[in-house]
Amino acid sequence: MPKILVVDDERPIAEIIRYNLQKEEGYEVETANDGDExxxxxxxxxxxxxILDIMLPKKNGFEILKEIRMEYVMPVIMxxxxxxxxxxxxxxxxxxxDYITKPFSNKEVVARVKANLRRVKLSTVKEEMKSKIVNAGNLTIDMNTYEVSKEGKIIDLTNREFDLLKYLFQNSDRVFNREHLLKEVWGYEFGDLRTVDVTVRRLREKIETNEDKYIITKRGMGYYFKSR
Structure with a gap:
């Protein structure tokens, strides 16, 4: 059964989220009320x-997120x-x-959590069914270990960044708009399209240089991975 950590200094909110996740889905849920905890x-x-609140005592959510990303790739919902x-x-x-905006409904929290856990589970199952390491220019993409390297050096990507890169690579030279990517990569029928733009920008910063471009913007249409 999936384990979930809910971090919020407002104890009633943390307890409501914990109760609903346990009641609705039977998840194993723990809470924390400050950054150190x-x-x-x-x-x-x-x-x-x-699930991580931003305004916290001792360490804020952004500081905690930075520390988490130094070691772990589990989904984090702000x-x-x-x-x-x-x-x-x-x-x-x-x-x-992902993020959830306060005030929120209990149904939204459960839906967001299920969507993120489902995405990770599906990715794991698919990769267990096939072993594949592919090359794209100077990039090496290991579909099993979720590792991307460039000229032998490992590039630190989040799960979402890897999923986006994999989807675009596997559909190279096909242009996808933000709505399509939000649905196929994030699993949402609707949402803030800036989420896609920010993730594309962050991914580009990690894998590209001025001379070495992979993800191309088709003005007014969307994004695509340029085959070599």
């Missing part, structure tokens, strides 16, 4: 998914205030997989 529990329980649009972008740039 969150980091300790991440290392101890190694959760399959983290909790953001409705009026703080920039927090969403910052979280995505730091490696968050």
């Amino acid at each position: 969150a980091i300790k529990k991440v290392h101890k329980m190694k959760p399959d998914l983290v 909790l953001t205030a409705k009026e703080e649009e920039n927090d969403k972008i910052t979280g995505l740039e730091l490696g968050a997989d």
Whole structure:
């Protein structure tokens, strides 16, 4: 059964999320109410998914996210205030997989958690069925280990960045708009399209140079992976 860590300094909110995830799906859920406790529990329980508030005592959510991404690739869903649009972008740039805006419904939380866990599970099952290491220019993409290297040097990608790269690579030279990518890579029928733009930008920064381009923007249409 998936293990989930809920981090929020407002104990009633953390407990409501915990209760609903346990009641609706039977997940194993623990809570943390400050940054230090969150980091300790991440290392101890190694959760399959983290729900992470931004405004926390001792360490804020962004600091925690940075530390998580130094070692782990599990999905991280940020909790953001409705009026703080920039927090969403910052979280995505730091490696968050998704976000939920406060106030939220219990059904939305359960749906987001299920979607992120399902994406990881499907990716794992598919890769267990086939062993494949592919090359694209100077990139080497290992579909089994979720590792990408460039000229022998490992590039640190989040699960979402890898999924986006894999999808575009496997459909090289085909242009996809943001709505399509949000549905196929994120698993959402609708959502903030800037999520796609931010993830594309972050991925480009990690795998490209001025002389070496992989993901191309087709103005007014979308993105595609340029075959070599």
